[in-house]
Amino acid sequence: MLERIRIVLIGTSHPGNIGGVARAMHNMGLADLALVAPRCDVITQDSISRASGADHLLHQAVVYPTLEDAVVDCTLAVGASARSRTLPWPMISPRDLAERLPSECQHESARVALVFGREDSGLTNAELQRCHAHVHIPTNADFSSLNLAAAVQVLAYECRMAWLSQQQLEPTTEGEDELATHSELERYFEHLERALIAIEFHDPAQPRQLMARLRRLYLRARPEKMEMNILRGILSATEKSAGPKQP
């Protein structure tokens, strides 16, 4: 899916921004960079520095004279835009875009262009009207102009999230240790109560919901077996240290 997504930059004027875009793209697994009539050199010390190891994207980038040329093979073009335009256009959020991407990218010949305008003036009305839809990154109304590389970063991140959920790879599988079982927890709570009595913190005749509160705390933490062993070890050391009960 990600290989079917093209980032199109129109009339960029700062090489550093192109470098920052290359880094953001490569970080998120995008590789297809198109530059329409850039107003600066593409390969400079600044662009390579900001690309920070993703400069092969700068070298692979294709330069086109017009937006038309850059998106000629695209099946969907989405323009990054501020909210209000004289002629209202279908306006989606980055999240909406992400939800559409898996189906939009399904066919082998599918190509999705995400089109970004000039640092100072964005996309023209004519360019916006070449797009199927406009994507608006929600921003502070008083300070809405995102840095170009930051705007690409947000959309590229949403592309990657869409791709990951399509893979059905949870990004949070860590190889966690096994959780304690119910009976291990119950044995722990019994042991805890004995130890709290031994150190005279708990009086079963006046329970004051103490054990209930501690249960709620530890159950919420979902202890692992290893953690349970540590907690049991602490209780044993506590009891030993408290010494035998006075007769």
Add this chain to the structure above:
Amino acid sequence: MLERIRIVLIGTSHPGNIGGVARAMHNMGLADLALVAPRCDVITQDSISRASGADHLLHQAVVYPTLEDAVVDCTLAVGASARSRTLPWPMISPRDLAERLPSECQHESARVALVFGREDSGLTNAELQRCHAHVHIPTNADFSSLNLAAAVQVLAYECRMAWLSQQQLEPTTEGEDELATHSELERYFEHLERALIAIEFHDPAQPRQLMARLRRLYLRARPEKMEMNILRGILSATEKSAGPKQP
């Protein structure tokens, strides 16, 4: 909600990155910037240029000597991290974080710290272990190091998305008790370590990751103030019961 979120940068070495972070924050409606032991000047031509109109955030930024100082009043600290660590910690995605934010920010006294490490080496294990959870921005496995401002941009964007969707929902009335603050938790961990030494369960000369494991467990449980009081009471009773140390 957004005013309860703090961006914490540790040991940043490029003023331009601090400026880029300020811009990303202001774009998304965040304003609380904390700098821990920056390794560069904060107000420079480069930082002001990259802030691009958000330089009031640079002037308002508070500089702290340590992470501890920067998050002392925080009720939740989340560290930005690469995936694998020797001791696995609760790992969430930026989207998971966003889903948690509305409830995490509910109380007036709530403060959520999003903690970012050095450009070259990220966060240390000690810093990561002061965090309740780690957030991993999904990236290309071959090219995983995001620019600092780009990483802040992604999380700040998720914060704003969460805030926007909250605006569309009825306010949730949970009636939960207030959570313990970071400093209350840290005082608990100090007390816990003293008590474990007193009962001869813990030998600081041979720590075996014991305190790290206990931190992980308790931070995961998100103790409330009332629960913290109970746990502190148990420690005091444990110490009293163990008696004075043999000379």
